[in-house]
Amino acid sequence: MAVYTSLGAEQLAALIATFDVGVLVSAKGIAEGVSNSNWLIDTTGADGRGARFILTMYEQRTEVADLPFFLGLLDHLSAKGCPVPATIHDRQGQAYQLIEGKAVALIEFLPGVSVSKPTAGQAEAVGAALARVHLAAADFASARANGMGPASWQELLGACGEAGLASIDPALAAIVDQSLPETVAAWPSDLPSGVIHADLFPDNVLMLGDEVTGLIDFYFACTDMFAYDIAVTHAAWCFDASGTTFSPELSRALLAGYRSVRMLSAAEQAALPLLARGAALRFLATRAYDWLNTPGDALVTRKDPMAFARRLQFYADPANAGIFA
Numbered sequence: 001m002a003v004y005t006s007l008g009a010e011q012l013a014a015l016i017a018t019f020d021v022g023v024l025v026s027a028k029g030i031a032e033g034v035s036n037s038n039w040l041i042d043t044t045g046a047d048g049r050g051a052r053f054i055l056t057m058y059e060q061r062t063e064v065a066d067l068p069f070f071l072g073l074l075d076h077l078s079a080k081g082c083p084v085p086a087t088i089h090d091r092q093g094q095a096y097q098l099i100e101g102k103a104v105a106l107i108e109f110l111p112g113v114s115v116s117k118p119t120a121g122q123a124e125a126v127g128a129a130l131a132r133v134h135l136a137a138a139d140f141a142s143a144r145a146n147g148m149g150p151a152s153w154q155e156l157l158g159a160c161g162e163a164g165l166a167s168i169d170p171a172l173a174a175i176v177d178q179s180l181p182e183t184v185a186a187w188p189s190d191l192p193s194g195v196i197h198a199d200l201f202p203d204n205v206l207m208l209g210d211e212v213t214g215l216i217d218f219y220f221a222c223t224d225m226f227a228y229d230i231a232v233t234h235a236a237w238c239f240d241a242s243g244t245t246f247s248p249e250l251s252r253a254l255l256a257g258y259r260s261v262r263m264l265s266a267a268e269q270a271a272l273p274l275l276a277r278g279a280a281l282r283f284l285a286t287r288a289y290d291w292l293n294t295p296g297d298a299l300v301t302r303k304d305p306m307a308f309a310r311r312l313q314f315y316a317d318p319a320n321a322g323i324f325a
């Protein structure tokens, strides 16, 4: 249950009263999500016709200092017509406030559901939506370094240690050793870059049929290579959840959707297999670290690191080198 902090009815009503959104009608905690506390907020609406919002309270994983970047990006992309929730500013013009030392933001509610078994049409739409974000953010003035780059994979996997990795799966340390050093050594720095989402998993996309109605959870967004964002999205969308089965159909559709909006350079195209190994290592690293460091009685469900070890093996197999063509 991702509501870590309880907010009383009076506290919520007082908070909502600082916005021009009418009076609080109801507030329900949202179970999905692991990083932050989220509530579904209904109000009477500024025009009295009712309105719905998401209230997010940022917990430990999100730095308050990063909020101007994240929330400013949402406003920028929304103003450019991307299906991204705009933030609701309070009467003083602030995009977030502090309650008992924690930041809270009220954001636009978007319709749609997260798909668990995407179709090719949905993968194509997601690829196109990702490319539109890359283009729309070109004139976003702020930048943010990627805190989840190659140095962090080395740090997190190093902190797991051989014994820790072996406790997850006897084969895991060898899988990491086969790919981590060569991927980090070959990591490019000269590919087209800009603002990327960096975590566009199916649970961060809201859809109605084949239409993308919401891209959410921009809390890993940063300035990095566009092609790396494609690789992350590829790893997230083109396999079954366990990482055992790759779908060539979803892969072709996702890439075609992206290319229908933004062409890849020859250098980006050539780098995709390497970037995909990096994407798999990034989620393997955070999942393995969390697996070993999340107490058994924590509210959060740990995610399986082996699902990304299997993707890494798939991407590292020369027989699969042609999938990005």
Ligand SMILES: Nc1ncnc2c1ncn2[C@@H]1O[C@H](COP(=O)(O)OP(=O)(O)OP(=O)(O)O)[C@@H](O)[C@H]1O
Residues within 6 Å of the ligand: 002, 030, 032, 033, 034, 035, 036, 037, 038, 054, 085, 107, 108, 109, 110, 111, 114, 203, 204, 214, 216, 217
């Ligand atoms: N703008 C929005 N419009 C509609 N629903 C939303 C919106 N933002 C979030 N939600 C809902 O709230 C849920 C949790 O949000 P989110 O994924 O951002 O939480 P989180 O804890 O930050 O995420 P994560 O688990 O990826 O760390 C989503 O699955 C979605 O159902």
Ligand SMILES: N[C@@H](CCO)C(=O)O
Residues within 6 Å of the ligand: 199, 201, 283, 286, 287, 303
């Ligand atoms: N999308 C990530 C979790 C949040 O970054 C994962 O599935 O491991």
